[in-house]
Every structure is written in C-alpha cells, then in structure tokens.
Amino acid sequence: MIQAERGRTVRARPRVEGSSFVGRRHELAAARRGLSQARLLTLTGTGGVGKTRLAQRVAETLQGTYKDGVEVVELATLEAGHLLEPVVAGALGLREAGPDPMTALVDHLSNKRMLLVLDNCEHLLDDCARFVTRLLRSAPRVRILATSRQTLSVYGEQVLQISSLSVPGSGHPLSHIARHDSVRLFVERAASVAPGFSLDASNAATVARLAQRLEGIPLAIELAAVQLRALPLEQLARELDERFEVLATGSPAALPRHQTLRATMDWSFRLCSPAERRLWTRLSMFPGGVDLDGAEAVCSGDGISPAEVIDLMTGLVDKSILVCERWAAGLRYRMLESIRAYGCERLSPAEKRVLCRRYIDHYRDLVDRHRIDEIVPDQAERYLLLRQELPNVRVALELCLSEPRLARVGLETASGLGSFWLLAGALTEGRYWLERALELTRTPDSARATALWLDSMLALRQGDLAAAVPRLRECHFLARQPGNEDVLPFAIRTSGVAAFSTGDTQRGLALLEESLALFRAAGDVHGVVLNLYYATAYGSTENPERAVRLGEELLALSEAHHMMVSRGYAQLALGIAVWNLGDYPRADALVRAAAELTDEINDRWCLMQCLEVLAWIAGARGEHERAARMLGAAHSLWQAADASPTRLWYHAKWHERCVAQARDTLGNRAFAAIFRTGARLGVEGVFTCDVPTCAAKD
Numbered sequence: 001m002i003q004a005e006r007g008r009t010v011r012a013r014p015r016v017e018g019s020s021f022v023g024r025r026h027e028l029a030a031a032r033r034g035l036s037q038a039r040l041l042t043l044t045g046t047g048g049v050g051k052t053r054l055a056q057r058v059a060e061t062l063q064g065t066y067k068d069g070v071e072v073v074e075l076a077t078l079e080a081g082h083l084l085e086p087v088v089a090g091a092l093g094l095r096e097a098g099p100d101p102m103t104a105l106v107d108h109l110s111n112k113r114m115l116l117v118l119d120n121c122e123h124l125l126d127d128c129a130r131f132v133t134r135l136l137r138s139a140p141r142v143r144i145l146a147t148s149r150q151t152l153s154v155y156g157e158q159v160l161q162i163s164s165l166s167v168p169g170s171g172h173p174l175s176h177i178a179r180h181d182s183v184r185l186f187v188e189r190a191a192s193v194a195p196g197f198s199l200d201a202s203n204a205a206t207v208a209r210l211a212q213r214l215e216g217i218p219l220a221i222e223l224a225a226v227q228l229r230a231l232p233l234e235q236l237a238r239e240l241d242e243r244f245e246v247l248a249t250g251s252p253a254a255l256p257r258h259q260t261l262r263a264t265m266d267w268s269f270r271l272c273s274p275a276e277r278r279l280w281t282r283l284s285m286f287p288g289g290v291d292l293d294g295a296e297a298v299c300s301g302d303g304i305s306p307a308e309v310i311d312l313m314t315g316l317v318d319k320s321i322l323v324c325e326r327w328a329a330g331l332r333y334r335m336l337e338s339i340r341a342y343g344c345e346r347l348s349p350a351e352k353r354v355l356c357r358r359y360i361d362h363y364r365d366l367v368d369r370h371r372i373d374e375i376v377p378d379q380a381e382r383y384l385l386l387r388q389e390l391p392n393v394r395v396a397l398e399l400c401l402s403e404p405r406l407a408r409v410g411l412e413t414a415s416g417l418g419s420f421w422l423l424a425g426a427l428t429e430g431r432y433w434l435e436r437a438l439e440l441t442r443t444p445d446s447a448r449a450t451a452l453w454l455d456s457m458l459a460l461r462q463g464d465l466a467a468a469v470p471r472l473r474e475c476h477f478l479a480r481q482p483g484n485e486d487v488l489p490f491a492i493r494t495s496g497v498a499a500f501s502t503g504d505t506q507r508g509l510a511l512l513e514e515s516l517a518l519f520r521a522a523g524d525v526h527g528v529v530l531n532l533y534y535a536t537a538y539g540s541t542e543n544p545e546r547a548v549r550l551g552e553e554l555l556a557l558s559e560a561h562h563m564m565v566s567r568g569y570a571q572l573a574l575g576i577a578v579w580n581l582g583d584y585p586r587a588d589a590l591v592r593a594a595a596e597l598t599d600e601i602n603d604r605w606c607l608m609q610c611l612e613v614l615a616w617i618a619g620a621r622g623e624h625e626r627a628a629r630m631l632g633a634a635h636s637l638w639q640a641a642d643a644s645p646t647r648l649w650y651h652a653k654w655h656e657r658c659v660a661q662a663r664d665t666l667g668n669r670a671f672a673a674i675f676r677t678g679a680r681l682g683v684e685g686v687f688t689c690d691v692p693t694c695a696a697k698d
Contacts, residue, residue: 032062040156075118186211210240377561
C-alpha cells in the first residue's frame with residue numbers, strides 16, 4: 001500500500017526496549033509552552049543531561065498537534081556542514097532533482113504546518129544557524145526544536161536550559177527522597193539489572209548520596225546503575241566516593257559540574273576489562289552504529305580476536321556503553337554521542353591510524369559488495385543497507401579525501417555508490433564526494449573516467465547541463481585512451497541523456513542505441529539493463545514500437561533475476577511506451593504495479609512519474625477530475641524534488657496535453673480546486689480516493 005506522506009514522525013533509529021522516559025515534567029511543559037510562543041526553541045545543556053531524549057519525548061507528545069506531522073532529523077552522525085541541507089531533505093523523504101536542495105526544502109515546507117526537530121547541532125553551529133534562519137523566513141508555519149550544547153544565536157530563538165535531574169538533600173525521609181527524578185531514574189535502571197531492587201528505608205540514604213554525587217546527570221546515573229550487576233549498592237557508592245574525592249581533592253564541591261560525567265565515564269572505563277576498553281575506543285569510529293560483521297572486520301586484531309568481539313560487545317551492552325537495537329537486517333550496536341566522543345579521545349594516534357585504514361577498507365569493500373546497479377535479487381536489501389550505513393560511509397570518504405595517497409580509494413568508493421546516489425535522490429551529496437575526489441585524483445585512468453560520467457549523470461538529473469557537459473567531454477577523451485575502453489559505453493549513454501536534455505532527440509536515441517550495442521557486444525548485462533531503461537523511457541515518444549520491445553526485454557530480465565528495483569523502473573518505462581501505443585489498460589496496470597514496488601523503498605523519483613502517467617491515463621478515459629487530482633498529488637512531489645515533468649522529454653508533451661484537456665473540460669476554477677485537493681490528499685489519498693466521494697468534497 002502506498003504510505004501517506006503527511007503526519008508521520010521520522011526516526012533515524014528504532015526505540016530501545018526498556019529505555020523508558022523518567023521525569024522532566026516541568027521541562028516537558030516548558031518546551032511545549034515555548035513552542036507555542038516561538039517558532040524556534042533550542043534545548044541547551046551539558047553532554048549527557050538528556051537533551052536528545054527530552055526532544056524525542058516532546059516530539060512524541062506533540063505529534064497530533066501539527067497537521068503535517070513531526071519530523072526528527074539526527075545530525076550527530078553528520079560531520080560535513082556542506083551536506084546539512086541535502087541530509088535534512090533526505091530525512092524528510094525528499095528526492096532531489098534540482099541543483100539547490102534548500103530550494104526543494106523551502107518549496108516542500110512553505111505551506112506545511114509541522115514541527116522539525118534538529119538533534120545535536122553544536123558541531124555544525126554556523127551551518128545550522130544559517131539553515132534555520134532561511135527556513136523560518138521561508139516556511140512561516142514550520143516550527144523548529146533544536147538540541148545543542150550552545151545556542152544557535154538566531155533572531156527569535158527561545159532557549160530552554162536543560163539542567164540535571166532534581167536530587168534530594170541529605171537527611172530527608174524516604175518519602176522525600178523517592179519524589180526526586182534522579183532517584184526514580186536510578187531505581188528504575190537498577191531494577192532492570194538487579195531484579196527485585198527497590199527503594200526502601202535501608203538504602204534510601206545511599207541512593208540519595210549517589211544521586212548527589214552524580215549531580216543528577218542522567219547518563220552518569222545510568223552508567224552507575226548498571227554496575228549493580230556486579231557490585232552491591234554500598235560498594236558502588238564507596239567506589240564512586242573514592243574516585244570523585246581523588247579528582248576533587250577531598251571536596252565534592254570542588255569537582256566542577258561539567259566534569260562529573262567525565263569522571264563517571266573514567267570510572268566506567270576503569271571497570272571495563274582491558275579488552276572491553278580497547279573495543280570501546282575502536283567502536284567509537286562508527287557514528288552510525290555497527291553490526292557484528294563490521295565490528296569484527298574493523299575492531300579485531302592487536303589484542304582482540306574476531307571470536308572475542310561478540311562477547312566483548314555483550315559486556316559493553318551490559319555496562320550501558322553500547323545500545324543494542326533490532327533492525328530489519330539484524331542486530332546493530334551504537335553508542336550515545338557523549339560515550340562515543342569519550343571513546344574517540346581515548347584512542348591513541350598510532351592505533352587510530354591502523355584503525356582508519358581498516359575502516360576505509362571495510363567500507364570500500366562493503367560498497368563494492370552492495371552495488372545496486374548489478375543483476376542481483378537483493379537490490380532493495382542492498383539499497384536499504386547502504387542507506388543505513390551512509391553515516392559510516394561518509395566518515396570513510398572523509399578519511400580518504402583528507403589523505404592524498406588515499407584519494408583514489410575515495411574516488412572508487414564514491415563511484416561505487418553512483419546508482420545509490422541516483423536512487424536515493426542524494427544528488428547533491430553524490431556530486432559533493434565525486435567532485436572532491438576528482439579534484440584530488442588527476443590520473444587519466446578508467447577510475448577517473450567512471451567518476452566523470454557519474455558526476456555528469458547526477459548533474460543532468462539536477463538539470464545542470466552547464467556542469468555536465470565539460471565533465472562528459474573529458475570522460476569521452478579518457479574513454480578513448482588505451483586501457484579505458486570499458487568506460488566508453490557509459491560515456492556514450494550519458495551523452496545520449498544529455499542530448500535529450502537539449503531537445504536533440506534524434507541524436508539522443510542514436511547514442512543510446514550505440515551504447516546499447518556496445519554493452520551487448522561486451523557481454524555486460526549490468527550495463528544492458530540500465531541502457532534498456534533509458535532507451536525505453538526516452539524512446540517511447542519517438543519510436544514506441546521499438547521502446548515496447550526493449551521495455552519487455554528489460555522487464556523479463558528484471559523478473560528472471562528477481563530485481564525488485566529494476567522491475568519497478570521497467571514497469572514504469574514499459575508503461576510509458578505502452579501508453580504511447582494507446583494501450584491504456586495495460587499502461588495502467590504496469591504503472592500501478594511500479595508504484596507499489598516503488599513504495600517498498602520510498603523511491604519518490606519513480607513514484608511521482610507513476611502519478612504523472614496515471615493522470616494521463618485518467619484524462620484519456622475522460623476522468624478529468626481524477627486526472628486533476630493525480631496531477632496535484634504529482635505536483636507536490638515534483639515541487640519537493642525541485643523538478644518538473646516538462647524537464648523530462650518523455651513526460652513534457654503528455655503532461656501539457658493532460659493539463660490542457662482537464663482545464664478545458666472542468667474550467668480553470670474547478671481544475672485549480674481539484675488540483676489543490678490532490679496536493680492535499682497526497683499519494684495515499686489519490687490512490688484510495690473514491691471518485692464520487694472526492695468529487696463531492698471538491
């Protein structure tokens with residue numbers, strides 16, 4: 001079923017079982033009040049104080065308040081400020097088609113009434129400030145909740161300082177101690193690791209002393225509570241007292257509050273075994289979390305055998321250093337950002353150099369093993385895995401491009417993601433990495449030629465012909481040099497797409513046919529598949545009979561090899577070709593099937609084309625109200641992608657004709673009203689809408 005676009009909360013990761021929300025009643029009320037009074041509210045506070053968890057809780061409680069939903073974008077894993085806008089766009093489900101992702105964001109959000117949560121802004125402070133300033137100015141109904149250790153210093157910003165949880169004073173009775181959030185949090189976490197633990201008259205004073213010692217910092221409390229697996233409560237309290245007294249030269253008041261969490265992590269680090277400490281520091285390399293295979297590949301060696309990794313990770317989960325989450329692909333492990341930052345600090349320069357090379361090699365191999373431009377039955381699974389691993393891949397790319405001798409590895413890795421950038425709609429990010437690598441890698445070989453045609457294709461998808469042409473020119477030159485001949489079919493195919501972009505359809509078709517013949521001659525079935533798609537879609541208007549034959553070959557290949565992603569595009573392209581032959585029932589069936597497959601991976605680029613073609617079919621059947629609704633729903637997606645059907649050769653003529661016929665039949669006013677209804681209904685609405693009912697609403 002096509003999922004609704006509106007009213008959903010985006011989470012970057014699943015909720016962890018057993019990690020309930022404790023306290024913060026006053027802060028929750030203050031945050032809700034702040035968002036009702038200001039369009040930007042920033043939660044500030046020291047690391048480990050619970051800003052992220054509070055923001056998530058605020059988002060959950062306000063989900064029904066905003067008509068267009070609440071969207072959460074986690075920025076902790078993003079290190080390049082240049083990518084802020086495309087990453088936010090991707091998190092909101094937008095697929096870029098224009099050169100400016102901010103324009104697409106503004107267009108998408110301009111009439112939305114929603115709450116956008118930007119979590120962990122402090123390392124991208126200037127970029128976030130600029131982004132928020134423009135968004136608040138251009139999208140008047142959007143409100144923003146940010147978390148950061150520093151304020152954004154943006155005009156109109158309201159700041160809510162998040163302090164530690166309340167702690168009881170000394171010498172108070174049990175009833176008083178039990179009311180404090182720091183105590184409630186400690187008791188709940190303690191009970192989860194030591195079943196049967198509860199607060200009573202015999203331990204209340206000790207628990208209160210622990211809460212005081214840890215200054216009510218939630219992360220510090222959780223790190224201490226998990227030690228009850230191995231330590232009795234009194235011994236836990238004594239060890240903390242001893243540790244803190246050494247640091248504070250005998251006076252608890254002498255230990256600055258901002259160092260309390262650091263001291264607690266130092267203590268937790270000391271309680272880990274030497275191998276656990278080593279693994280903690282190594283796992284801090286992964287901002288996006290890691291599965292067992294990745295941890296074994298990167299973190300084993302030099303004192304840790306691959307067989308030991310799972311037991312050590314289990315130990316770190318037990319100590320609350322790692323969080324274990326269940327994803328569709330299996331178990332995944334991650335660290336809270338404060339714990340990961342601590343681990344990074346403890347990693348020695350010599351060990352980090354070795355680890356970085358293993359990390360780069362692992363992600364280069366992972367990208368190579370999960371290419372989605374290959375004839376494989378797990379295309380969709382590969383795509384989803386790459387999307388999950390993208391924060392880690394970004395780190396690998398940055399490491400490569402920060403070291404000149406590894407720039408070629410970065411070039412090959414960014415190129416290996418070429419089809420991913422296209423399918424994900426991450427065109428700006430793909431060009432960012434490819435162009436950085438091309439600047440650093442000047443060797444005139446096939447690796448450079450491959451990166452050049454990929455960069456050109458991304459630029460063409462964005463309508464940036466001026467950038468694509470010189471890249472293509474150099475690519476053709478290199479592809480004709482000895483040793484680079486395997487790149488020539490790709491260069492010719494990309495030139496065919498470029499020719500269509502300029503309106504030279506005859507040359508475009510000739511180039512696509514030429515490249516298809518070269519792929520067939522080379523026995524490159526992977527190249528044939530993508531070429532068949534372009535030849536079918538782009539050739540559907542000029543030579544529909546030929547396009548149908550090629551489209552049927554593409555669909556047969558996709559089905560024979562169980563390629564779900566390719567199958568969806570095959571059905572779309574063949575549906576367009578069949579439409580041009582006037583077979584509306586078959587076109588309708590093919591395009592609806594493509595839309596269903598597209599929904600599995602949330603591919604908006606394919607989906608908006610499906611809606612467009614279904615509008616033509618409705619119009620051809622005389623269902624002009626339905627056509628207007630479909631056009632409205634498609635328009636919202638085209639607009640979100642900063643694209644237009646008139647920019648695609650195989651859409652332009654039929655789009656204009658469909659609009660003209662609907663306007664002539666319905667009249668301008670009725671057409672505009674129904675068009676707006678389609679935009680408001682969104683994807684799910686227009687697919688499920690009953691025509692008479694919707695017409696009555698119009």
